[in-house]
Amino acid sequence: MSDPIHPRGAKPRHLTPGRIGLYAFLVFAAAFFLLPFYVMVVTSFKTMPEIQQGNIFSLPSKLTLAPWVTAWAKACTGVNCEGIRVGVLNSFKIMIPSTFLSILLGAINGYALSFWRPRGGNLIFAVLLMGAFIPYQVYLYPLVRMLSMVSLYNTLPGIIVVHVIFGMPVMTLLFRNYYAAVPVDLFKAARIDGGGFWTIFTRVMLPMSGPILVVAAILQVTGIWNDFLFGLIFAGRDHLPMTVELNNIVNTTTGTKAYNVNMAATILTAMVPLIVYFVSGRWFVRGIAAGAVKG
Template identity: 55%
Template sequence: MHAKPGFNRACVYAALILFALYFILPMYVMFSTSFKSIEELRTGNLLTLPSQWTIAPWVKAWSEACTGVRCEGMRPFFMNSVSMVIPAVLLSTLIGAFNGYVLTLWRFRGADALFTMLMVGCFIPFQAILLPMARLEGLLGISNSTAGLVLVHVIYGIAFTTMFFRNFYVSVPSELVKAARIDGAGFFTIFTRVLLPVSLPILMVCLIWQFTQIWNDFLFGIVFAGADSMPITVALNNLVNTSEGTKEYNVDMAAAIIAALPTLVIYLLAGRYFVRGLTAGAVKG
């Protein structure tokens, strides 16, 4: 006998709810712990809500917690990440859009070989470029700076953004470009007036992808950042590993949520555009 559709649907929903709880539980523990006092943590249960809510751990995590020898909280490092991620995301996305446009609609000899090399670049591990990039930054005089971090993330992200835009532009009707050429539009006019206005879906994909990758990066931050340009992921690691005095897990949890908050907000506000962009052609071609 075949199972009834209603029973199958109930099993699917039960499995989905179970998986959702599995992924939400750590976030719940972090959130509830961050609002508990250190005394309640010692005597209470991780799974219980705070008996007396307090924002003191958040205040300390933001402005007073020690990250190594500095006790300025996460605030300066949060701003370091902001000043790094905005130009890196915008530059890598713009360059990827331009590359995708050229590789798709203004083909030249060797275009396929160049695109293949860019695809290979997507799979090069971070560790493989550390020494060459350190050498390049030394020659440019931007070692241990925010500008150096921006350069690293732009260079590493170009392969991904080019792939996204190139595969999206393949699905754009060629008649749009032909009509623009007939009307006298040139190279840059077609790019700015014809293609960019229809690129919102894939633009959102690249912005979300790059923002998430750059904000959450730890390896490049710990290798290429200096003491004054350290991103928030490195500061969070230093905070968690600082062993002076009593271990304050509530402060650690608050700091972890502060570090993760921008990416959570981005996905909550623009996650649907990410899915739409992918289905609109970002993985075709």
């Protein structure tokens, strides 16, 4: 039986000009993004004498893990020489409660604004939506003053509160749009069965929220983990996140700059977002397709 697309005797043209152009673009784009990462990785395994030879694209002639050990446990940030591990631990202390609380409050707000329609709900949603698009720098000084008045400035709870506040508008928008796509008959049936606000939320809505929870978690984890500005201003000296510690390591120079240590420290700081994207990438796409951007 002949192929309706390719008649008998005609060979399919696998390499059309359009396909060649597409492959060329994909190869160029991959090289554009992967080449800097390749340079970082190979540099982190080289010794300083080999780096000083100037060939940044060559593989290490003698593989060494010393830069990684130094970056993790011995690199100096000013007078403190405890490596990046202190900042990584602080980032986890900041990220975990901030992510949980912002997602929880965003889910509750989105659920309330989608089904319960409280008085003034549209105004509240408009304010939250506006807050998601105003530059963060506008809020810095008022927040510093407000947190200082309640003794939360330069504390761990203070930086957590800041991340929760700035995460709530986007989380509310995500969950409201997601719940708006849920059939309202499901909510009405739960109400007829006697379900109240919290019962419907915990037993009906949350079990259906798997895809959007993954989307929200990815957005919050990567956003909070990569944050520099809030950590620098609100965390305080004892709770500086990994990004601030990395900046201090790179800019702390005594003699020759240790490029291998700097590259190793940079890769260590980027490890968590990379793992999150690789593990949860398909769930992120599924959550977006399930209604994360529906109006």
